[in-house]
Amino acid sequence: MPKSEVDANEIPVIDISDPSLQVSQQVLHAASTHGFLFIKNDGVTIPPKDINDMFMLAKDFFDSPREQKSEFAIHSAKAGGKNRGWVTMQGESLDPDGQKQGDPKEAFNIAPPQPTLQPLPSPLSASAPLISRFQTACHTLCTRTLTLLNTALQIPDPAYFSARHDQSLGPSGTIFRLLYYPQTAAPASHDSIRAGAHSDYGSITLLFRLPGQPGLEIRTADGSWVSVPVNPTPSTLTEPPILVNIGDLLSFWTNGMLKSTVHRVAFNDGEERYSMAYFCHPLDKARLETVPGPVIEAFGDKGKEELRMQRKRLGLEEDGAKREVLTAKQHLDRRLKVTYGLED
Ligand SMILES: O=C(O)CCC(=O)C(=O)O
Numbered sequence: 489m490p491k492s493e494v495d496a497n498e499i500p501v502i503d504i505s506d507p508s509l510q511v512s513q514q515v516l517h518a519a520s521t522h523g524f525l526f527i528k529n530d531g532v533t534i535p536p537k538d539i540n541d542m543f544m545l546a547k548d549f550f551d552s553p554r555e556q557k558s559e560f561a562i563h564s565a566k567a568g569g570k571n572r573g574w575v576t577m578q579g580e581s582l583d584p585d586g587q588k589q590g591d592p593k594e595a596f597n598i599a600p601p602q603p604t605l606q607p608l609p610s611p612l613s614a615s616a617p618l619i620s621r622f623q624t625a626c627h628t629l630c631t632r633t634l635t636l637l638n639t640a641l642q643i644p645d646p647a648y649f650s651a652r653h654d655q656s657l658g659p660s661g662t663i664f665r666l667l668y669y670p671q672t673a674a675p676a677s678h679d680s681i682r683a684g685a686h687s688d689y690g691s692i693t694l695l696f697r698l699p700g701q702p703g704l705e706i707r708t709a710d711g712s713w714v715s716v717p718v719n720p721t722p723s724t725l726t727e728p729p730i731l732v733n734i735g736d737l738l739s740f741w742t743n744g745m746l747k748s749t750v751h752r753v754a755f756n757d758g759e760e761r762y763s764m765a766y767f768c769h770p771l772d773k774a775r776l777e778t779v780p781g782p783v784i785e786a787f788g789d790k791g792k793e794e795l796r797m798q799r800k801r802l803g804l805e806e807d808g809a810k811r812e813v814l815t816a817k818q819h820l821d822r823r824l825k826v827t828y829g830l831e832d
């Protein structure tokens with residue numbers, strides 16, 4: 489069980505509807521401490537009704553017959569190829585070193601709708617317009633957040649991040665994922681978890697959860713786990729804010745200044761749980777090298793340990809002299825290989 493819930497001030501709720509230097513600095517501060525922040529839902533960019541409709545659609549899908557889902561198995565040609573489609577219970581391990589069995593969850597991965605939406609099983613297929621609209625809206629919010637970080641980091645090219653996430657310019661590893669954690673009896677072991685400890689693979693992730701379905705925990709600097717509330721201030725916000733977290737690539741790009749914080753999903757009382765994650769990735773060809781700019785430069789090598797851990801997770805050479813610059817695609821391929829045991 490987590491010892492405590494994270495302090496609301498530590499993961500701030502930021503209103504980005506009126507972007508300013510001050511707002512960008514708030515985003516940067518959160519991104520470089522816990523690597524997690526809440527963005528107030530403005531009600532327009534990602535309408536709460538679409539969020540609710542997506543959750544209902546996800547529930548209908550996961551309730552559908554197993555044979556129907558397995559026809560669109562992850563990585564299969566029918567599902568549109570690598571990293572797309574349905575992941576069965578225990579079908580993936582987010583923490584292969586720390587877990588004996590795969591995660592007790594199901595998932596369905598949907599790639600960006602450019603040039604067209606991948607083939608989808610029923611009932612997802614009948615709601616293709618909603619799914620595409622939702623993906624586009626998520627991407628808009630990701631780009632806005634990345635642009636705020638671009639500003640606060642004083643990167644000379646104001647479009648450094650946004651250009652590298654422009655989906656019209658080529659393929660990327662971006663993936664929209666529906667998640668379902670079935671109801672389970674109390675786990676036999678204390679170490680049992682619903683989604684193993686991991687950091688996210690992309691640039692930033694948007695996470696949607698439902699009130700009354702807790703479970704997400706982050707690992708703090710002292711190694712303890714603290715839970716992240718679905719809505720930290722229900723008295724002032726009727727709609728839960730959107731949780732944003734920094735992934736490995738922004739950490740790479742900023743020399744470890746932005747924190748790709750390790751997180752997991754705990755059982756809590758074992759009630760069934762749904763969530764949706766939009767993993768925003770840069771274009772496949774983007775190179776993972778330190779971004780130029782005075783703020784990252786001034787940070788120096790203080791993120792060395794963070795980067796060392798990441799490179800270790802990827803099985804990369806630790807000797808600085810032999811350091812290879814990866815592209816976003818090479819990085820993702822390595823992570824997928826570890827998660828699913830996939831070959832290139
Ligand atoms: O289900 C959740 O709340 C989080 C899942 C997660 O962290 C992930 O899939 O990367």
Ligand SMILES: [Fe+2]
Nearest residue numbers: 686687688751
């Ligand atoms: Fe995650």
